[in-house]
Amino acid sequence: MKKDxxxxxxxxxxxxxxxxxxxxxxxxxxxxxxKIVGGLYSSLGQEAISVxxxxxxQKKDWLAPMIRNIGALLxxxxxxxxxxxxxxxxxxxPTKGKDGTSHFGDLDDLHIVxxxxxxxxxxxxxxxxxxxxxxxxxxxxxxxxxxxxxSSTGVFHEGLNFAAVQKAPFVLILENNLWAYSTPxxxxxxxxxxxxxxxxxGIDSYIVDGNDVAAVYSTTKEAVERARAxxxxxxxxxxxxxxxxxxxxxxxxxVPKEMRAYWEARDPIALHEKFLLSEKLLDAKSKxxxxxxxxxxxxxxxxxxxxxxxxxxxxxxxxxxxTGEECHKIRAKxxxxxxxxxxPKSSVQAVWTVPGFGSGKSxxxxxxxxxxxxxxxxxxxxxxxxxxxxxxxxxxxVAAKTAAKKTVKTAASASRKxxx
Amino acid sequence: xxxxxxxxxxxxxxxxxxxxxxxxxxxxxIKQAMFEEMERxxxxxxxxxxxxVYGGAFKTSEGLLERFGWERVIDTPISESAxxxxxxxxxxxxLRPICxxxxxxxxxxxxxxxxxxxxxxxxxxxxxxxxxxxxxxxxGVHGGPFHSANPEMYFVHTPGxxxxxxxxxxxxxxxxxxxxxxxxxxxxxxxxxxxxxxxGEIPAGDYTVPIGKAVVRREGKHLTILSYAAMxxxxxxxxxxxxxxxxxxxxxxxxxxxxxxxxxxxNSVRKTNKCLVVHEDTKTGGIAGEIAALLCEKAFSDLDxxxxxxxxxxxxxPYAPTLEEYFLPNAKKVFAAAKELARY
Numbered sequence: 001m002k003k004d005x006x007x008x009x010x011x012x013x014x015x016x017x018x019x020x021x022x023x024x025x026x027x028x029x030x031x032x033x034x035k036i037v038g039g040l041y042s043s044l045g046q047e048a049i050s051v052x053x054x055x056x057x058q059k060k061d062w063l064a065p066m067i068r069n070i071g072a073l074l075x076x077x078x079x080x081x082x083x084x085x086x087x088x089x090x091x092x093x094p095t096k097g098k099d100g101t102s103h104f105g106d107l108d109d110l111h112i113v114x115x116x117x118x119x120x121x122x123x124x125x126x127x128x129x130x131x132x133x134x135x136x137x138x139x140x141x142x143x144x145x146x147x148x149x150x151s152s153t154g155v156f157h158e159g160l161n162f163a164a165v166q167k168a169p170f171v172l173i174l175e176n177n178l179w180a181y182s183t184p185x186x187x188x189x190x191x192x193x194x195x196x197x198x199x200x201x202g203i204d205s206y207i208v209d210g211n212d213v214a215a216v217y218s219t220t221k222e223a224v225e226r227a228r229a230x231x232x233x234x235x236x237x238x239x240x241x242x243x244x245x246x247x248x249x250x251x252x253x254x255v256p257k258e259m260r261a262y263w264e265a266r267d268p269i270a271l272h273e274k275f276l277l278s279e280k281l282l283d284a285k286s287k288x289x290x291x292x293x294x295x296x297x298x299x300x301x302x303x304x305x306x307x308x309x310x311x312x313x314x315x316x317x318x319x320x321x322x323t324g325e326e327c328h329k330i331r332a333k334x335x336x337x338x339x340x341x342x343x344p345k346s347s348v349q350a351v352w353t354v355p356g357f358g359s360g361k362s363x364x365x366x367x368x369x370x371x372x373x374x375x376x377x378x379x380x381x382x383x384x385x386x387x388x389x390x391x392x393x394x395x396x397x398v399a400a401k402t403a404a405k406k407t408v409k410t411a412a413s414a415s416r417k418x419x420x
Numbered sequence: 421x422x423x424x425x426x427x428x429x430x431x432x433x434x435x436x437x438x439x440x441x442x443x444x445x446x447x448x449x450i451k452q453a454m455f456e457e458m459e460r461x462x463x464x465x466x467x468x469x470x471x472x473v474y475g476g477a478f479k480t481s482e483g484l485l486e487r488f489g490w491e492r493v494i495d496t497p498i499s500e501s502a503x504x505x506x507x508x509x510x511x512x513x514x515l516r517p518i519c520x521x522x523x524x525x526x527x528x529x530x531x532x533x534x535x536x537x538x539x540x541x542x543x544x545x546x547x548x549x550x551x552x553x554x555x556x557x558x559x560g561v562h563g564g565p566f567h568s569a570n571p572e573m574y575f576v577h578t579p580g581x582x583x584x585x586x587x588x589x590x591x592x593x594x595x596x597x598x599x600x601x602x603x604x605x606x607x608x609x610x611x612x613x614x615x616x617x618x619x620g621e622i623p624a625g626d627y628t629v630p631i632g633k634a635v636v637r638r639e640g641k642h643l644t645i646l647s648y649a650a651m652x653x654x655x656x657x658x659x660x661x662x663x664x665x666x667x668x669x670x671x672x673x674x675x676x677x678x679x680x681x682x683x684x685x686x687n688s689v690r691k692t693n694k695c696l697v698v699h700e701d702t703k704t705g706g707i708a709g710e711i712a713a714l715l716c717e718k719a720f721s722d723l724d725x726x727x728x729x730x731x732x733x734x735x736x737x738p739y740a741p742t743l744e745e746y747f748l749p750n751a752k753k754v755f756a757a758a759k760e761l762a763r764y
């Protein structure tokens with residue numbers, strides 16, 4: 001897998017991981033000098049995920065970071081000064097001091113949606129971005145991240161399920177760092193692999209070593225292109241470890257020592273660097289050049305951030321509403337003919353068509369017709385079983401063919417839905 | 421009950437073509453607004469539960485799927501947070517989604533998405549979310565505690581949202597069109613008691629009604645009655661009865677609850693010196709309390725008597741007709757309160 005990447009790609013991944021860590025190291029220093037306004041979160045040891053996943057996106061694609069995805073912002077083109085200023089609540093920050101941390105976005109240029117603190121909310125939002133992009137013919141992919149803890153929210157389910165039924169070009173990175181604040185993953189989810197949840201949504205998933213940046217990139221690249229090609233959402237579980245506490249205030253003494261030791265020996269930057277050195281993609285001189293470049297850049301960026309003023313107090317009262325055209329010119333960017341979505345071309349017959357019925361294994365062990373024919377057989381039937389019993393064709397397709405092709409009109413006879 | 425005939429065209433933009441008038445129901449007015457907005461602008465899409473093939477639980481979206489297709493009329497899973505969240509994401513790409521809550525009671529399932537994500541985006545990171553969240557609300561149809569809600573005040577308390585609650589077909593159509601064209605998230609409450617009971621005249625052409633403007637439905641000098649939605653009609657009925665006793669009530673339809681039209685309210689109260697607020701929402705935390713505070717701050721010396729409220733009881737909406745009738749305000753209760761207030 002590593003051989004698939006070009007030298008430049010390997011070096012880019014290395015650079016961005018180093019930059020990610022250096023930006024956060026700088027912020028730890030700022031925090032200790034009381035220059036960070038609120039809490040400071042760390043992605044130490046998880047840089048390969050932020051960098052490897054976002055590096056698989058194209059410029060036109062959309063992403064929404066979580067709190068530990070500073071690396072993804074850097075790859076997407078956010079300047080370190082903006083990240084510093086966000087944390088320092090400065091007037092020149094993207095939110096002008098109205099919000100902190102990674103809570104900022106850029107709709108027009110970088111295509112970044114701002115997260116909020118409530119976990120999981122980004123999933124339906126990014127599903128909506130993906131659906132809108134497809135509607136407008138933009139051929140974009142939308143990506144966001146969620147933690148092992150965030151995957152316990154209701155909106156994770158609602159969002160991923162909706163994305164799945166819509167076959168939205170959406171990639172969800174489930175960053176399993178084993179800890180949700182002080183709660184271990186086994187108290188969040190009774191599953192060994194969180195990727196298994198994808199099966200319940202009828203979507204594909206991957207599991208990847210989250211500390212192997214080349215593997216994260218290659219896996220994500222494949223998922224992104226499959227989503228872009230119309231295969232629907234894809235879930236990637238990246239297994240990793242949160243090396244520091246929930247935030248700076250948390251010493252994380254609840255983490256077993258041997259667990260920490262295990263993961264500290266698998267530092268993603270050290271692992272990648274070792275690979276680059278052994279393959280002679282990097283040497284002492286080019287490594288020093290990268291370090292110098294980062295140090296010079298961050299010194300400038302930090303100076304800029306520190307010199308930015310605090311926002312004027314009256315700013316608090318402004319900007320609750322968009323005041324109209326002079327505030328925002330909202331225009332969808334069409335990349336397909338509008339005639340396709342306007343009458344008469346958009347007009348359809350308002351009926352549900354049922355091509356056939358699928359099957360599933362009942363508790364008695366025999367198959368029962370239970371679902372619409374366009375769903376997969378549910379459980380127990382492996383592909384080979386289905387093939388052998390049906391002359392080599394998957395069960396669902398056979399069922400669909402044998403069932404009478406008819407159109408079922410649902411509207412006329414249905415009574416008002418009493419749904420709860 | 422008054423026939424709902426509106427004189428509420430003041431402040432509305434009516435195009436030259438909008439001349440021929442037709443009597444339509446409240447429901448038809450909403451359907452027309454969505455149809456015309458989708459016809460006008462391909463960035464307008466509709467999503468919600470059963471809005472497509474079935475045409476919506478109340479048939480407000482009937483015919484939209486046939487005309488605009490699957491990409492623009494989206495039948496969703498029963499997932500209110502996903503509906504609101506996805507619409508928000510769509511709005512970031514310049515679409516103008518309309519979200520239908522099958523019954524507005526279910527809007528609270530998406531409370532977090534609306535109040536934390538949708539409402540705060542423009543203030544925090546300069547991200548407008550032009551979207552409409554609409555659905556059937558209100559009681560009087562024996563829908564019981566989970567199909568009769570008036571949850572408007574949860575959202576009036578949320579900066580970043582606009583909240584509309586019309587009472588006539590003319591306003592319903594004009595305000596819904598204005599909501600679709602607004603760059604902010606707008607909540608649009610449709611009182612289901614009015615859907616098929618109220619008819620009104622609607623001009624043939626395109627028009628909008630400005631968001632944030634109340635309208636005087638009936639002029640009077642002895643006291644001001646402020647109301648909206650179904651209670652607007654109840655208040656007008658009471659005003660007719662009051663007139664027979666020589667009490668001329670000025671009846672104002674608030675139409676928009678956020679932002680509140682303070683100017684129209686203050687102008688009327690400064691004239692009549694007395695104010696009665698009638699709403700179907702429960703009493704504690706209802707808009708009447710907010711209006712009382714407004715009058716205390718800005719018209720205290722103009723008041724000749726206390727602000728009185730006629731509202732629903734502070735209980736869930738009960739199911740049995742006898743209970744629900746007791747729970748809801750009616751013209752008799754409004755009449756009695758107005759008589760009491762007129763004595764000051």
